Amino acid sequence: MNTFRLLAIICFLSALAGCQQEYGGDVGGASVPVNLDFGNYNAEGARLYGEQCAGCHGVEGTGTEIGTPLVACATCSSISALAEEIAITMPIGKNAEVTDCDGACATNVSEYIMYAFNGLSLYQATTSLGGVSALPLTDTLRNATVQLAGRLPTDAEITQVTNEGEAGFSTVMARVMNEDEFYVRLSEIFNDVFLTDKYLRVNQFNGALNLLDGDDYPNRTWYDAAYPSLDREIAENIPQDDINDDNRGCANVYANDAVAREGLELINYIVRNNRPITELVTADYTMVNWYSQKVYDAELINPEDSFRELPEGGNPCLAYSSYYSDATLTHDQYDFKPARITRSLEYTTGVPHSGILTSAMFLNRFPTTNTNRNRHRSYMVYDMFLDTDILEIEGSRPEDAIDTSSANPTLDNPACYTCHTVMDPVASAFQHWNGQGRRIPSTLDASSWSSNGIESAGIAGKKLPTSGGTSQFENMLQWLGQEIAQDPRYMRAITRHLYKGIIGQDLLNAPGDNADPDVVTAYNAQRGILSNIGQAMVADNWNVKTAVTGLLLSPYYRANTVDTNKVVEASHIGSTRLLSPEMLQRKLTATLGFDWYELRANDQDNRIMFGGIDSDSVTDRINEPSGLMVAMQERMAVEMACRATAYDFTKTRTPTLNERRLFKHVSPDIQPEDADGFELTSNVEAIKKNIQYLHSTLLSENLPLNHAEIEATYQLFFSTWKLGQTMLSNPDDYDPEPSTYLEYTCRARWDRENNDQGLDSELRIDRDENYVIRSWMSVITYLLSDYRYIYE
Amino acid sequence: MKRRDFIQLLAATGMTASLPLTASKAHAAAPDHFLVMVNAGGGWDPTSLCDPKGNLGQYLSERPDARNGGSINSVAINTETKRNPVSGMLWSDTPRINNNDATTARVDNQYQNFFTAYHDKLTVINGVDNGTNNHNTGNRATWSGSLEMGYPSLAALFAASKNPSLPMAYISNGGYDFTASLVSRARASSAGFIDRLADPNSERYHYRNSDQSTDVYSQIKQAQAERIARQQGGEALPLRRQQLNQLFTVRQADNDLAKLSEEKTLIEAVVPTNDHMNNRDQGFKRQASLVAAAFKAGIAASANISTGGFDTHGNHDNSQYQSLGDLLEGVAYLQEALEAAGIADKTTVVIGSDFGRTPYYNSGNGKDHWPVTSVMVMHPTGSGKGGKVFGASNEKFRAQTLNRSTGQPDANGQLLTPAHVNLALRKELGIDSNTIAVRFPLLVDDFDIFS
DSSP states (O other): OOHHHHHHHHHHHHHHHOTTSBOOOOOOOTTSOTTOOOOOOOHHHHHHIIIIIHHHHOTTSSOBTTBOOOTTOTTTTOHHHHHHHHHHHOSOSOOTTSOOOOTHHHHHHHHHHHHHHHTHHHHHHHHGGGGEEEOOHHHHHHHHHHHHHSSOOOHHHHHHHHHHHHHHHHHHHHHHTTSHHHHHHHHHHHHHHHOGGGGSTTTSTTTTGGGSOTTTOTTTTHHHHHSOOOOTTSGGGHHHHHHHHHHHHHHHHHHHHHHHTHHHHHHHHHHHTTOOTTHHHHOSOEEEOHHHHHHHTOEESSTTOOOOBOOTTOOGGGGTOGGGTTOOOOBOTTOOEEEEOOSBOSSSBSOOOBTBTTOHHHHHHSOOOTTTTTHHHHHHHHHHHSOOOGGGGGGGOOSOOOOOSSSSHHHHOHHHHHHHHHHHHHHHTTTTBOTTSOBOOTTTOTTTOOOTTSOOSEETTEEOOOSSTTOOGGGHHHHHHHHHHHSHHHHHHHHHHHHHHHHOSOOOOOOOTTOOHHHHHHHHHHHHHHHHHHHHHHHTTTOHHHHHHHHHHSHHHHEEEEOTTTOSOOTTOOOOOBOOHHHHHHHHHHHHSSOOGGGSTTOHHHHHHTTOOOSSSOOSOOOSOOHHHHHHHHHHHHHHHHHHHHHHHTSOBOSSOBOOSSOSSOOTTOOSBOTTSOBOHHHHHHHHHHHHHHHHHHHOOOOOTTOHHHHHHHHHHHHHHHHHHHHHHSGGGSSSOOOSBOOGGGSBOEETTTTTEEOOGGGOBOBOTTSHHHHHHHHHHHHHTSHHHHBO | OOHHHHHHHHHHHTOGGGSOTTSOOOOOOOOSOEEEEEEETTOOOGGGTTSOOOSSOTTTTTOTTOBGGGOSOSSOOOTTTSBOTTTOOBOOOOOOOTTOHHHHHHHHHHHHHHHHHSGGGEEEEEEEEOSOOOHHHHHHHHHHSOSSTTOOOHHHHHHHHHOTTSTTSEEESSSSOOOTTSSOEEOOOOHHHHHHHSOTTTTOSSOBOTTSSSBHHHHHHHHHHHHHHHHHHHOOOHHHHHHHHHHHHHHHSOOOHHHHHHHHHHHHHHSOTTSSTTOOOHHHHHHHHHHHHHHHTTSOSEEEEEEOOOOOSSSHHHHHHHHHHHHHHHHHHHHHHHHHHTOGGGEEEEEEESOEEOSSBOTTSOOOEESEEEEEEEOOTTSSOOSEEEOOOOTTSOOOOBOTTTOSBOTTSBOOOHHHHHHHHHHHHTOTTSTTGGGSOOOSOOOOSOO
């Protein structure tokens, strides 16, 4: 990106966030025309709109069940662009009562739409967010790095943001979005859309590899031949047998998971390399690692490339299971490279790649049947890539949904046609791919596809060329991918997915014609801001990072308070959400250095109970906690406090080097009172200073030392300590007898950040003579179960 | 107003913030009634179950390409052994499945057992017009009564009406479980782990003496409760205020999770999941056992149990009948588990699906989506209800207008839709007119389905 472009985008995003920590409503910026031509009121356009458009798009342009909203619509960049779109595509359907709207009709309607729905109303809507105040940027940074990179910001990053404001924030986030952890989160966000993690080993044995046809990919289980099971009767083969067993098992897992993840890795590759996200549907390559390249016999795009290997002695298989300790494999399972499948398959030579559309994972996750005829796939394409829910069109379905009298109801019956004319051309574009995602050209297998009774391939009124030099018959999905990438709705679909991932909520539904004006205002404002963020992304060569930064700077992410006199409909503003199991694990690692073993990836049942998904039968995340989930949170707080507290005290803390995560300002001998019961002022100050630090680092709550919350937390520390003194002084009065020893699990005997390896004996902490460690354990339990910790 | 009702009202209106901390906890008394929604995911075929049509070539002329001579079913109606003479309730005979005697006999046995053992508590509702043949929309219609988005499932509405603050008020392991924020869903799969959650400090990491008179963890809990009350008071963002209210409400409720595995053990001692009938679908039975235990323990009011295998676009007979047989065996297990828990007399079970399947076989011997379907309701034991068929599809398995009182075909009647079925269920469950249900009105006329 050139410097000018970067500055322009930062400038735009800054305007979006507001300079006064209040959303200013300025929707200008370099990537968005500052002086949009909203035109003038066009009476003829208004008449035509009411006659031909309002039925679907709503009187106020806010959309209906069967028509997309026109407020901040993707082609509403100028009257001429909108008129062109209208002339080509509108009105949809074969309703004989409505003639095509092109020429003067398109221009008049376009001018009316720009004036009525994109000028005044958008301006009013976006300025209405003036009542939203934003979190300080440093707090926003903290939240963003925890959420997206699984770590707290460094002091240098905080300083940069403090000194440089939004520009510094954008610069820091650009670096953060190059870190590996960001791509873990990005994969989660898009897996919530594509759900292809269903095929990971953790969910199914060989879930991905079994979807590939053995005739197409004879080496799909290459590891069986490469690392055969040897005859254990022969003594000298035993070590090699163990090695082969582990290599075979490990390569199997990594090959399967790489195939399962090829779509999500494509997104990671695109974003990591600042490539346009349009490649998600257009890329003429797929992604493989060393293990899956062998499955496909794929050719790397750059034949000079080689896959990364771990340093000498590194065993990549231990990341999956400690059982694979004998494995001798060296290749990094996380290193994916672009490649193409060019080998002869049973029915064709190679795969005409078109991003995720031609991935067998995508095609199997959204399969079809001979009678469904790819319509489910079409539905998903519209939903995922074109921000259109075809099912919404069902609202106008007649009472009797059964038509057994028409030869082809989907072509002949207007009640069916309205929906199918949108859906079926895209469905036809999948005709060369069977229900199992295998490429079988429709001309080769009459039983797999018939063109009878379904519209030919196309999209948005445009037919796929099937003859002559421009024929795209062989490459239908490649053509479709290019069309999708050029469709104005693609931008909105991508920003919608990112909004859900970053903000944690679905976008507001289009309000009905009789909706409360405040609801309409809220909807218009959100749509306007999202449109600007999307356009900033497009202007930056479809760079997803630009959209992410825009979302992080938007009032929806940063909102801290809302003046409900100014913003009446405000229930959607703010990005606080209940942490998913994955997000909680990342936050624990960021703040404590290690995660909760009950929620690790191999314990899918617990993750689901905690509101997670398995991408198969459970695909909907829970964002309102049940008593069961609250109980899990409380259990987590107790167990993690137990493991983290004494352990943190084993870390170095000197005037020159402080490696503590939690107790930077205290040691275990800092007690609040002396032996005679007099307060030790400096000790109390140190304790409170540490509590202040904990509120900041764990809860992102920056409080002055004399704040009531600091005092409340101190009182918990103090009351636990006091009780401890009483119990240790009179142990006989209690059953069981209190001990100066910590509970065994809570002792510092294991390196929690290194797979619980034993700590050196001189570092270990077994005892808590003065009850200080256990008092801190109370505090940590209290903070880890706090709303501000379990929500983010 | 009773305290429980008061809390429900507050929860529904987001006003729990005003509950004083000193008040005793919301007492999670066991609900007086429970509801299970059993979902046959993928779209079942009622003509292969409770609305058989036989092999009469009904579509021979309309669908000349259809397999099985255009017949709706591949087996004839059997009025000898597949019909209750009193109610006239009819169920499908069993075609030969997978060309295998044992499999065919097993499925036949599953059907016979279900319809003979539970006939007296079963209302079969036939000829329901779901108005869609899309999975998502059909699911939504069947379980909420509305084709449009935004309506909570019947089970969510029920749990919210009974006591939304129960720790697992609405158990859902899939199926349509939209709640409209009325109640939280709990996904429950591991009873052993749930047992450990009953007391977060069960390992005594924080000191607690044997009579619990000294308990460090209780100090933490107290501090936690005071903190959340302060947060509620000081929060300026509506979104966060609502989240705090939810968290506060759920934390206020009694946590009787320990009882769950205790009850589950008792139930499974009587009806082991792995030693029941043909030992089919262990996943369903484990869900059923856990649900019955959660009801008995007083920590849940309603549940979704969802199972799949019904989207039989190919080889219908070989797959659909087995899936239906396993479904019936699973529901039989659920009934036995409820009996063992002593709550079968307080539990209503509704069994339904996305929609029906075509009344003709496609070229792959499968059946595709069809909007006409059925719903089966199992009433509480001893309620005196059941042994009844209401409504009817016509001979070609299409919806027809029905008399609203008798359920019989009536040219002056109305089409029976999921809205009517849900309205009748709401009334049957006694939740039709409460303040929560009226926010999601079903604006249709009554059908006297359960009278």
